Amino acid sequence: MIELSAKGSNGLLAKRYASEKRFRAYGAIALALTTIFLGFLLYDIISKGWPAFFESHSSLEMKIDPDKVAAGDIANGDFAAIIKQSVREQFPDIESRADKKTLASFISQAAGDELRNMVLANPELIGQTVKVDLLLSADADLYYKGLIETDDKLLLDKFSAKLPVTQSISWRFWTNGDSREPELAGLLGAIKGSLFTVGIAIFIGLPLGVFAAIYLEQFARRNRWTDLIEVNINNLAAVPSIIFGLLGLAMFLNFFGLPRSAPLVGGLVLALLVLPTIIIASRAALRAVPPSIKEAALGVGASKQQAVFHHVLPLALPGILTGTILALARAFGETAPLLMIGMVAFIADVPQSPTDAATVLPVQIYLWSDLPELAFKSKTAAAIIVLIGILMLANALAIYMRRKFERRW
């Protein structure tokens, strides 16, 4: 009888199985480790950043004192003083100067500005009693969120006992530019800066890269020059990004005299940075189109250009788009080259055009992470969440595009 069980083998079989088992175990361990690290990273960032999407408010009825606000000159009215005084009146038992000062510090300076805007919009409010929304300052906000312990605990508790504190979604985080006051600092400036920068990078990098790839892959004859160009493109893809920043500094700022800190220059630098990646991805996509399709087109008398643009390019497009989106996702997260061209300044204004000074999301993260105020810690984490969200969206788009346009042949 033939022995078909493993016992019949000379031990080699057992060795082979053991080796396979070991290999599987290594794979499982590697996978588990990465999952744990990723999970830890996400948990850490989200748990730290989540509170930054909310802010603390209180509210108080107060009289707009005509002594402090002249009807003819509302803009220069001392609204901060009105708020300060009204809040103090709520706590007559607080007498020490230091405590009074601390009490006033619980209210953000934005509360005064908002009251001013309210009165500017409706001057009849002067002399009347109105309910005013009070944005709390970052430190008070952190305390009420339970994130810090502070020496002012007693005062804060007293404050919230008298004036109920509520949490609400912080729209300011999405609509403000950067600020020195943590409770006012927002991401809109950085998001717009990123969009301008990456938009310009796409606008320049995509056509340039795709056409270069088409030319190299379909039209150029292979010779020493094209080989040299190919080697250089592959090398460029591996050049550290900060070198591109230096190139941009030397070329766009010093030589062409373009504005410093502008998304225009950032976009140009990122276009150079993603160009090799787009070319390589596009060439791979073009090469993956079966040559029989091009031959078929040439066979019925299409010119080379017609064969490429009518048949090869449409089939390569999903691959090109996937590669491009991934390259741009990389550009979105790029920091170093932008530091070199001055996009690292503190810029409070939201940029209105690509030539305005701006910063981008990853640089904003870098800037915030460097600040001493505790509240910026969670702002930093929140900005990271936004950045990761955008990158995930970009990747999802890449997958969707590939699925949608992928055709079989």
Add this chain to the structure above:
Amino acid sequence: MNQMSTARATESNTQMVGERTTRISARKVNIYYGEKHAIKDLSIEIPDRSVSAFIGPSGCGKSTFLRAINRMNDTIEGCRLTGEVRLDDKNIYDKDVDVVQLRSHVGMVFQKPNPFPKSIFENVAYGPRIHGLAKNKTDLEEMVVASLKKAGLFEEVKDRLDAPGTGLSGGQQQRLCIARAIAVNPEVILMDEPCSALDPIATARIEELIDELRQNYCIVIVTHSMQQAARVSQLTAFFHLGTLVETGDTNSMFTNPRDKRTQDYITGRFG
């Protein structure tokens, strides 16, 4: 209409081989791939309105020479040709010959069916469209229908001209490719092993079609199957190691080969 009138002449084809005019003539053709000498001193005359078959073992250069007839080799880098290939009386390797123009006269069907990943209609309409053959939309539709009919595919696909060409069966795809090739009114159709990826039934259908098309076109077919060469062709050329060993009337070649190598090959001793 043309097709119908010529269909009746099919039975009496064998006698006519000798009377046909020469359509393609090659003189002292040498083809090189870089250092490799793929075709050596080849001269051949290919008659009009008949099927000529190129046979020979793999790597003997038959496909290379076939692709030289519509200059598809131009797309291969490092491929050079000396000598001349004449279509009617014009050397197609002359400087003033435009390959795009040439290929509209010399169509090609490839080894693997390679329809465009577009609709059946678009597959056939592409050639007439880029050459500006149709004056308007109805004209184009008529051309597509006529080509599909000539390729014997129309009845099978008339209800789904908008369906993708890649969704057809292998044999139908190959007939679609033939329809695509004849849509631009070529005089010559080159077929590079058109049945090698097909099952026997689809193969029989294509062979039938080739036999019909022969009435209007000069057809050159490369095949690995000697039975196929014997079935469809009137003239056979045997290639071996880059040289044209023997060429002649198909019937006499298979029954009475002159060269020892031809005999060895067709009797299955090598190749």
